[in-house]
Amino acid sequence: MRNVAIISVGYNGRFVAKRPDVNIPELIQPAVANAIKKTKLKYSDIGVVVEGNMPTFEGINYPHLWFSDHIGAAGKPVLRISTGGTTGMSVFQGGYYCVASGMFDVAMVIGWEKHDEGDAQVGLIGIVLPEAFSMFQFGPDMGGGGTGMMGGLSSTGGASFQALSYLHRAKGTPDHIDKMAAQARSNAAKNPYAHLQHPNCTAADIAKTPMVSYPLRYGHTCPASCGACVMLLVAEEKVKKFADTDRVAWVKAVATASSDATTGNLVDGQINDPAEQAICEKIAAPKAYKMAGIQNPKKEIQMCEVYDGFAHQELMWPEKLHLVDNSCKAIDEGRLAIDGDMPVNPSGGVVSTNAIGASAMVRVAEASLQIMGMAEGGHQVPRRVKNALAHGWGGLFQFVTITILGDEPVKR
Amino acid sequence: MEKVKKPLKETRQVSDILDMSSLKWRIEADGLELLVQGFKEKKILGRKCHKCGSVYVPGLSFCRKCFITIEDVVEVSKKGKIACYTASLADVRGNPVENITVSVQVNLDGSDSWLMGHLEIDDWKKVYVGMPAEVVLREETNGTLADMVCFRPI
Amino acid sequence: MAEHKIVNSFVGLQFIYNYRVGEYLDKYLDGLQSKKILGITCPECERVLVPPRSMCGKCNAKTKKWVTLKPVGTLKNFTISHVEIEQGEIKDREKPVIIGQIKLEGADSLLTAKIEGVSPKEVKTGLKVKAVFKDTTEGTLQDLDHFEPVK
Numbered sequence: 041m042r043n044v045a046i047i048s049v050g051y052n053g054r055f056v057a058k059r060p061d062v063n064i065p066e067l068i069q070p071a072v073a074n075a076i077k078k079t080k081l082k083y084s085d086i087g088v089v090v091e092g093n094m095p096t097f098e099g100i101n102y103p104h105l106w107f108s109d110h111i112g113a114a115g116k117p118v119l120r121i122s123t124g125g126t127t128g129m130s131v132f133q134g135g136y137y138c139v140a141s142g143m144f145d146v147a148m149v150i151g152w153e154k155h156d157e158g159d160a161q162v163g164l165i166g167i168v169l170p171e172a173f174s175m176f177q178f179g180p181d182m183g184g185g186g187t188g189m190m191g192g193l194s195s196t197g198g199a200s201f202q203a204l205s206y207l208h209r210a211k212g213t214p215d216h217i218d219k220m221a222a223q224a225r226s227n228a229a230k231n232p233y234a235h236l237q238h239p240n241c242t243a244a245d246i247a248k249t250p251m252v253s254y255p256l257r258y259g260h261t262c263p264a265s266c267g268a269c270v271m272l273l274v275a276e277e278k279v280k281k282f283a284d285t286d287r288v289a290w291v292k293a294v295a296t297a298s299s300d301a302t303t304g305n306l307v308d309g310q311i312n313d314p315a316e317q318a319i320c321e322k323i324a325a326p327k328a329y330k331m332a333g334i335q336n337p338k339k340e341i342q343m344c345e346v347y348d349g350f351a352h353q354e355l356m357w358p359e360k361l362h363l364v365d366n367s368c369k370a371i372d373e374g375r376l377a378i379d380g381d382m383p384v385n386p387s388g389g390v391v392s393t394n395a396i397g398a399s400a401m402v403r404v405a406e407a408s409l410q411i412m413g414m415a416e417g418g419h420q421v422p423r424r425v426k427n428a429l430a431h432g433w434g435g436l437f438q439f440v441t442i443t444i445l446g447d448e449p450v451k452r
Numbered sequence: 453m454e455k456v457k458k459p460l461k462e463t464r465q466v467s468d469i470l471d472m473s474s475l476k477w478r479i480e481a482d483g484l485e486l487l488v489q490g491f492k493e494k495k496i497l498g499r500k501c502h503k504c505g506s507v508y509v510p511g512l513s514f515c516r517k518c519f520i521t522i523e524d525v526v527e528v529s530k531k532g533k534i535a536c537y538t539a540s541l542a543d544v545r546g547n548p549v550e551n552i553t554v555s556v557q558v559n560l561d562g563s564d565s566w567l568m569g570h571l572e573i574d575d576w577k578k579v580y581v582g583m584p585a586e587v588v589l590r591e592e593t594n595g596t597l598a599d600m601v602c603f604r605p606i
Numbered sequence: 607m608a609e610h611k612i613v614n615s616f617v618g619l620q621f622i623y624n625y626r627v628g629e630y631l632d633k634y635l636d637g638l639q640s641k642k643i644l645g646i647t648c649p650e651c652e653r654v655l656v657p658p659r660s661m662c663g664k665c666n667a668k669t670k671k672w673v674t675l676k677p678v679g680t681l682k683n684f685t686i687s688h689v690e691i692e693q694g695e696i697k698d699r700e701k702p703v704i705i706g707q708i709k710l711e712g713a714d715s716l717l718t719a720k721i722e723g724v725s726p727k728e729v730k731t732g733l734k735v736k737a738v739f740k741d742t743t744e745g746t747l748q749d750l751d752h753f754e755p756v757k
């Protein structure tokens with residue numbers, strides 16, 4: 041297996057709520073151009089293009105038929121991957137497999153979403169359908185009582201069960217989620233590409249927003265954004281030839297694990313607890329650390345980008361990833377801030393910017409920019425980032441993806 | 453990054469409708485069937501894995517942990533503990549709702565899964581994780597999902 | 607092995623989407639509204655693409671110069687459609703419709719449109735055709751109603 045480096049990241053521009061001026065191909069194309077511009081690559085050097093988004097959000101099953109001319113894919117293999125919230129990282133890992141395997145020297149990966157073409161809530165119902173069918177077979181009972189599946193299990197509903205269960209386990213309070221959301225929105229203000237930017241946002245600002253589904257407030261939830269993220273992955277032997285920088289981000293490990301659609305815990309313990317997330321804690325994370333040769337993640341990893349569609353997840357995931365013992369304590373002590381000892385989502389995270397098909401890829405992109413020292417606008421972590429972790433979450437609760445990047449390749 | 457904000461050009465829109473009602477899905481409903489059949493006799497029925505002992509309600513036809521077919525039907529208690537809850541206070545756009553509803557997931561005694569439903573309670577702030585609650589079935593049950601009215605604190 | 611209970615599920619939902627056409631197609635539709643067919647040129651291979659798009663996939667170059675094409679061309683390919691779909695159901699058309707691919711004079715791509723004024727039995731490739739617009743145009747693709755043989 042070959043080592044693979046990320047040599048460049050391209051965004052189409054700032055992520056925003058509406059792009060009435062462009063169609064889907066025109067939204068994606070500038071991200072491709074921006075990624076290529078920062079390298080010595082030509083379009084003809086790209087061997088394979090891997091792409092993905094959320095099908096029901098724009099209602100197009102094969103969008104790549106529409107935009108292959110716009111992504112430099114003419115005459116090349118195009119692979120499409122779609123795995124819910126984890127799509128972006130699954131796409132990235134698909135590109136990684138293509139290069140690591142020796143099949144291709146250069147892969148371009150694209151994650152995107154144009155939320156203004158459909159209705160994200162409607163799109164979410166489309167995603168909930170397979171979950172609902174699965175629940176119909178396996179439980180929990182969605183018909184019991186008056187709540188039905190939409191009330192309890194549309195994304196905010198399902199996430200609020202998770203948030204509550206998490207707070208119970210971590211002995212935290214809803215104030216901790218306010219604090220986390222405030223940090224995310226303030227960090228976003230330092231990231232020129234982030235959607236919801238709120239400079240110096242405080243927990244009190246967040247606490248003023250209406251409670252949607254206890255313990256989750258409006259201010260704890262992500263926006264629906266339009267945007268695209270592109271990365272170029274290159275085999276070790278070709279990095280010197282194609283990279284336009286000395287500091288590239290090396291892929292040290294990839295791991296992914298899947299589970300049952302209900303609330304996703306098969307490993308052990310409680311069957312339906314959405315906050316248990318054993319597939320992350322007990323399967324994917326240990327697998328990733330082993331592949332990366334990391335013994336003590338708390339010491340060896342300098343920052344992480346986690347998939348936080350809801351602010352409580354920004355607290356929960358670092359625990360499940362063995363990076364923090366108790367995030368509620370850690371946020372109280374300021375340890376999760378950009379200048380803390382375990383910065384979580386300096387970019388502002390998914391809770392500030394969510395173009396879903398791009399979101400899990402943006403986690404890898406942001407982690408790689410931190411390693412390259414190229415995070416713009418004041419969200420660069422001050423101490424040298426040698427290893428960074430990116431995490432994706434998807435499905436209802438049952439998909440998890442992890443990527444560990446480093447400033448040096450692993451000797452294999 | 454200072455940028456002059458100019459409004460984006462509005463280009464034409466083309467509408468499309470995906471009509472889900474033209475699609476049909478076949479799903480297996482063993483567990484639900486068992487549950488509603490149990491309602492007829494005012495019982496909560498699930499299935500138990502003969503290998504690992506996990507009890508599922510609704511009782512699916514295979515063990516999610518062992519990946520084996522399971523057939524042993526067991527009755528579980530109508531009483532259990534609230535494992536998790538949420539109260540709906542606003543709609544997805546952030547507008548407050550008039551009737552606040554509490555959804556709960558209850559771990560019934562004798563089962564390993566959580567059963568979801570609506571909790572009948574006067575004040576949502578009284579709910580806590582670990583609160584004892586029980587299934588309320590309607591007076592005359594006929595073997596449908598509507599037989600299960602709600603959960604009620606004990 | 608126990609008999610499984612199987613049910614058919616049905617979801618009575620309609621998802622509505624609104625797609626933006628983007629700047630290039632928007633300008634093309636403006637053209638149709640004023641009964642003109644607009645194309646765009648790739649600065650590298652100099653091909654003229656119609657309908658216009660922002661990129662030339664062959665050269666991976668941004669397309670640039672707009673051109674107004676003559677509304678005449680040659681039928682390069684066609685099919686005769688005997689059925690239509692109405693709300694998911696396939697039904698016979700009242701009479702067959704010819705759908706053609708036309709190479710406009712000066713264009714390097716094919717434009718798909720209805721062909722009228724020639725019977726399905728007589729239609730053949732190589733036929734010289736011209737564009738016929740609706741009397742009242744609205745800035746939609748339907749403004750270019752059909753092509754018919756040049757007399």
Ligand SMILES: [Zn+2]
Pocket residue numbers: 501502503504505506515516517518519
């Ligand atoms: Zn078992």
Ligand SMILES: [Zn+2]
Pocket residue numbers: 648649650651652653662663664665666667
């Ligand atoms: Zn060209």
